Amino acid sequence: MGTRRRRIPVVAWLVVAAGCAGMQRASHVTLPQDPATCVTLRSLMRESLDPCVKQLQPIAKRDMISGDDYERLGRLAQALEDGAYKIADHPPRDSGHPLEEYYWHGGILVARANELRWACARQNVEGVRLALSAVVQSCNACHEKFRKDTDGYASY
Numbered sequence: 001m002g003t004r005r006r007r008i009p010v011v012a013w014l015v016v017a018a019g020c021a022g023m024q025r026a027s028h029v030t031l032p033q034d035p036a037t038c039v040t041l042r043s044l045m046r047e048s049l050d051p052c053v054k055q056l057q058p059i060a061k062r063d064m065i066s067g068d069d070y071e072r073l074g075r076l077a078q079a080l081e082d083g084a085y086k087i088a089d090h091p092p093r094d095s096g097h098p099l100e101e102y103y104w105h106g107g108i109l110v111a112r113a114n115e116l117r118w119a120c121a122r123q124n125v126e127g128v129r130l131a132l133s134a135v136v137q138s139c140n141a142c143h144e145k146f147r148k149d150t151d152g153y154a155s156y
């Protein structure tokens, strides 16, 4: 009897997350319950997503984007996508809005970060800029609903 692997690719359930408001979490992901959860979400935002966007933006704006730049952009886009997946593990508490909406925003960010990564791989400048601006819109859209304390950080 071999070990049976039935891991559902994360991409599969995120596609569902993006398309379906009544999404159910994949069963292998445990929702953190204690208040420290918020701290974790905040540090994910502050230490991962924020620096990603801040490094991506100036490179994407360059007149000439070199092969090395595209590679760097691609790595940042990958980090962004990884961070976006993690969002779903740390929902905010007491936001006053349905969590389905939060997951939906998280799924949108995953999809847009993924588009960005592929545009980088194709070295398509227009695709990179469009996808990055879509990413930023998705950060802002979720913050409008779910982020209460906006001290120190304006929108992107």
Ligand code: HEC
Residues within 6 Å of the ligand: 038, 039, 041, 042, 045, 046, 049, 050, 053, 080, 087, 092, 102, 103, 105, 106, 109, 135, 136, 138, 139, 140, 142, 143, 146, 147, 148, 149, 153, 156
């Ligand atoms: C699915 C919802 C969602 C998405 C998408 C999202 N965020 Fe957030 N973000 C939040 C919430 C909720 C908070 C408030 C967390 C807290 O204060 O505990 C937050 C807070 C932040 C903060 C402030 C952290 C602090 O120290 O106060 C930054 C910076 C941030 N997000 C950056 C980003 C960036 C950049 C993106 C897009 C690449 C993004 N976020 C996408 C929900 C989201």
